[in-house]
Amino acid sequence: MSILSKLKETLVCLKAGRVTLPYPAQPRPVPPKFRGRPIFDEARCIGCAGCANNCPAREILVFDVCQELRILKYLGSRCTYCGRCADVCPEKAITMSHEFENATNSKGDIGQRLELFMSTCQRCGRCFKETSPLDMLKLKGYRFDDLQNERWIFHSQAYLESEPLVDDIKIELEG
């Protein structure tokens, strides 16, 4: 009988009561494993570019100013919060924070830019320890992603450009 089933359905509804949460009037905590905005720790980063290599959205740009200076830029606009960068980082310099309220009308707010002083490994020059051949760095050497237009350049070079690309950075070398 249709009326009976309607009554049963209404009973289901009434038993549940009101389930609307008071967010955003009250904050809503997230579980510990939640993958929010990645935070890059400049102190721990060794500039290996493993995160850039393994970001599916190609949102982390790498630019070598000179042998000693590498710029790592996290754009964040197309970041999918997958957490691969945090997974592969050998120094655990990236944490997936709990921030999910990332809406802003200025794109630069989400981006993070790291300027890293690269000390030279005596043997190979740069170091990244991959967990499997699938995570291996393919673009080894010097990187020149397009920071202006925020785009990846899919080539790397064995040596630096002959002219310095940024001329207002002066690095004091000892000795």
Added chain:
Amino acid sequence: MDHNISWIILGGLANIALVLLVAPFYQGILRKVTARIQSRQGPPLRQPYFDLLKLLGKEDLESGETPLMQRFACYLSLATVLTVASLVPMGFPSPINGAGDVILLIYLLTLSGICTLLAGLAAGSTFSLVGINREMMTMIALEPLFAITIVIGAIHTKSFRIDTVLNGSVYAAGFPLSGIIMLVVMLLSFQAFVQRVPFDISEAETEIMEGPLMEYSGPKLAIFKYSQMAKLVLFSSLFVALFVPWGTGLVFPLGWLLFWAKVMVLVLLVTLVAATHARYRIDQAIRYFAVLLFIALVALILASYGF
């Protein structure tokens, strides 16, 4: 004579103002109760007022095949509804009693239905034409039900005056059978009059993109929405006046408040049915109305024989 006319005019305006003020409130109750049934918080009771204000503040866009008809249809719909408002007794005898009889009432209600048809024609797009097609079929089956109720009332009281017919006339001479039958028929078809699920077929959002009202936006949409809200109140008032008239004799303001309480009960009933049903298809709805129409005709015949 002048004194009388000014009272009549003031009374009519008072009725209209009352309906305009109160209609969004009942709509708000409807939305809130629906939300609570759906386990949601729901909008505040004042929300329909805000919605109307917001729509009135938007850009007045004219689109569709004939913008002139578009304007005409929306103004006409509110005008007819408000005219009916001044005719219907709302806890006290209607002020323009002498000016019109029940036939006028039936015609005005049909006219307000025709406004939707005009709106759909003005839009001229495929979906709105499908919508008014459905609306036409629904109207053909529905308007007679209401007309038959009124006529039965007229038969029993032997008059066409609004105040006599609407004051529980269906029950004149002590609960005739035709009155009871019409009570049941009107209850069963009430959802269609106020255009709610399961019979809001002509404006099925998910199927035909809102049908006749497709091209309306901004202030014109506000007027249409207002007239729909007012129709809910008006039909409930008519129903209460016809079938549940007891207590109108009480001294003002008790009788008046009792009237509005009865309207509230009816609105809650509408909400409950709307929240627990799925929408019917047009052919299923027409079959349903056809059965009700047949029963109503039987009741009419009984009434003419005095039952």
Added chain:
Amino acid sequence: MNSSLKLNQLKEKFGSAILRADLPNDNCLFVFVEPSVVKDICRYIFRDLDARYIISIGADDRPFSGRFLVAHDFAFDRDQLLCSILTHLPADNPKVDSISGEIPAANWAEREISDMVGIETVGHPYPKRLVLPDGWPDGVHPLRKDVPWNHVPEGFDEERAYKFDDPPAGCTVVPIGPFHPTLDEPAHFRLYVEGEMVRGCEYRGFMVHRGIEKLAESVLTYNDITMMAERICGICGCVHSVAYAQAVESAVAIKPPPRAEYMRTVMLEIERLHSHLLWVGLACHIVGFDTLFMQSWRIREPIMWIAEKITGNRKTYALCLIGGVRWDITPEVKTELRLVLYKLETEWHEVVAAVGKDKNIQKRTRGVGIADKNLVKNLGLVGPVARSAGVDLDCRRDHPYAAYRHVDFAVITEDGCDVWSRLMVRAKEVFESIRIIRQCLDKIEEGPLQSEIRDELPVGRLGLSSVEAPRGESHHFVITGENNRPRRWRVRAPTYQNLQAVPAMIKDQQLADMTISLGSIDPCFSCTDRLETIDMESGLTKVWTQDELFRLVRDRKG
């Protein structure tokens, strides 16, 4: 020895036309044949051996073998075998006989092959453009290896319109889409309507085409593609990510550890729960019953929370890597999951008991959107659409993957062939999913989450994988390649086949039933249109002004 038995059967009939066969394991068979016998062998497999058609794939193999490749995938469900018939075509004039005449299910797949790879399918009954946009210049085929992934073709003709078929006499055209409140994604159903009855339909879709397959071949790497595959669909993303990972694992013989397989199973079933509950709500919303929509989504919410606890996100689980999974399940989360399942089961029992007897909903859904056994066979329909017609079809049992070999569950079928049967199938499958998750939680073994991959993956290997998504079978085909990425990746989402049945389902039904019939296949247009986004830079995107949009709506009305 299923695969070799089948091979012997084929060899008996076709003998010398079979050039080569690969049998990587018992459940997978690749047969390379001459182009001339492709049609006959496919007809034999489809009609005489009663296989199920899955998909046809075109690939540009010129840099490696100097030729084009066409593959037709079939499934022998009773024998637990996935079979692929492959053929190589000459590079200068790639032509192959169309099989759509014999197998109507291949209609779209072959049109896609000719659009994207430029292989001509001779004898196709309806050779119209399917995937590429209207203004796309002829002769530029995006999936060819000489077309770069970010290529902007010259000669894009903005004024060129799609040539729709003429409506039959006496019918008006009612356009459902591309913008319509029912559809979450754009799709264009051009209905031919007589009064309130639908007499026919033409579909134009692929508006959300994103170029995933081309990106996978050119830019992404193996482990990136699992993240990308998840974004093929917002509801069944995990399915695609698991199916892709399994296809690659099957191609290069990597076996994920048992714990990873159980984790994949648990997350797949959690996804099925959320998807079915979402769909029941959506179907009720389409017929105007908003209360049940709200209630079933309320009941679904704890599943999203528990998924967030396990994986870090409500829906995009980012679960799979080649050879394993990324997330683990702790004992506390296990207990919580059991509680969630218990609560879900009790509440859903109440809802199903109430809805089962509800005449009001049944009036709108019984006898609507009929897809009978014949249609299921001819168009290769899958999932609840097939099961509601009484066809006993489920990849979890027929082609077991992940941990499904170790768990017990029933395959729900109904006989009504209509929307109501599909609703009942999905509602009851919820209980089976709960049963599977409980068994997995009991049986899950300790161990690593990722198997060790010591060497780079070998090149040129073929892999197939079929996974039961909530909507049906999702099938992935992979050819491994150099530079840490595949050479070709083809995704066949279940909606790809089910959508082809919609014109038949809505014929001679009322207009009002069209949306619920479409909704009953649970369409996921994002899954269906998953190919290339050629980088549409300036000049190629048209910015519609308000006036133009209004004119567009009005001009298309009749």
